[in-house]
Amino acid sequence: DSGVTQTPKHLITATGQRVTLRCSPRSGDLSVYWYQQSLDQGLQFLIQYYNGEERAKGNILERFSAQQFPDLHSELNLSSLELGDSALYFCASSVTGTSQRTDTQYFGPGTRLTVL
Amino acid sequence: QQQVKQSPQSLIVQKGGISIINCAYENTAFDYFPWYQQFPGKGPALLIAIRPDVSEKKEGRFTISFNKSAKQFSLHIMDSQPGDSATYFCAAIQTGANNLFFGTGTRLTVIP
Numbered sequence: 001d002s003g004v005t006q007t008p009k010h011l012i013t014a015t016g017q018r019v020t021l022r023c024s025p026r027s028g029d030l031s032v033y034w035y036q037q038s039l040d041q042g043l044q045f046l047i048q049y050y051n052g053e054e055r056a057k058g059n060i061l062e063r064f065s066a067q068q069f070p071d072l073h074s075e076l077n078l079s080s081l082e083l084g085d086s087a088l089y090f091c092a093s094s095v096t097g098t099s100q101r102t103d104t105q106y107f108g109p110g111t112r113l114t115v116l
Numbered sequence: 117q118q119q120v121k122q123s124p125q126s127l128i129v130q131k132g133g134i135s136i137i138n139c140a141y142e143n144t145a146f147d148y149f150p151w152y153q154q155f156p157g158k159g160p161a162l163l164i165a166i167r168p169d170v171s172e173k174k175e176g177r178f179t180i181s182f183n184k185s186a187k188q189f190s191l192h193i194m195d196s197q198p199g200d201s202a203t204y205f206c207a208a209i210q211t212g213a214n215n216l217f218f219g220t221g222t223r224l225t226v227i228p
Binding site for chain 2: 002004031033035042043044045048055056058076090092096104105107109110
């Protein structure tokens with residue numbers, strides 16, 4: 001168990017809908033990362049938050065957004081869902097995520113999103 | 117563009133054998149190379165990692181070999197066990213950057 005929790009475990013929804021995925025980082029970790037894992041694209045970095053502020057953006061669609069709250073949990077919001085958004089979404093956390101060092105990223109169990 | 121290329125896509129090894137997974141990268145700014153192990157229904161878990169100032173790192177049955185000039189690194193699993201059956205991902209990151217670049221994964225099956 002990595003100490004990173006994600007809810008829900010599974011999510012089934014229809015095209016055009018909006019969903020919210022939730023992540024709680026390990027105790028003491030300030031950075032949260034979101035990754036998408038799909039069969040054709042593999043594991044791709046979406047976005048990082050550090051202590052409530054956006055730190056880095058990867059291949060995140062404009063229909064997707066995220067935020068990190070004062071208690072450090074994070075939410076990934078996916079809107080106007082398309083069939084191609086079906087994937088596993090992982091949250092990871094690390095101690096800092098600053099430019100001074102490379103911290104180990106610990107991954108949660110993921111949320112499987114199915115868009116019908 | 118795939119920043120980290122991984123092969124093979126799948127691997128079947130007999131119990132007790134050696135499993136070898138290879139990765140290659142282009143970006144010479146990468147300076148930290150972790151390997152993650154993922155079981156079905158679980159998130160990736162850090163297995164072992166290496167920095168390019170050493171050519172090899174060993175932890176138990178798992179060894180990373182690193183060839184900086186060739187920009188290649190590999191994972192060797194000695195005495196492979198059925199419990200090692202999982203998907204393995206190599207990754208790379210540059211200190212100061214924030215995102216891991218993952219390989220496409222290798223599904224390892226160790227048969228008894």
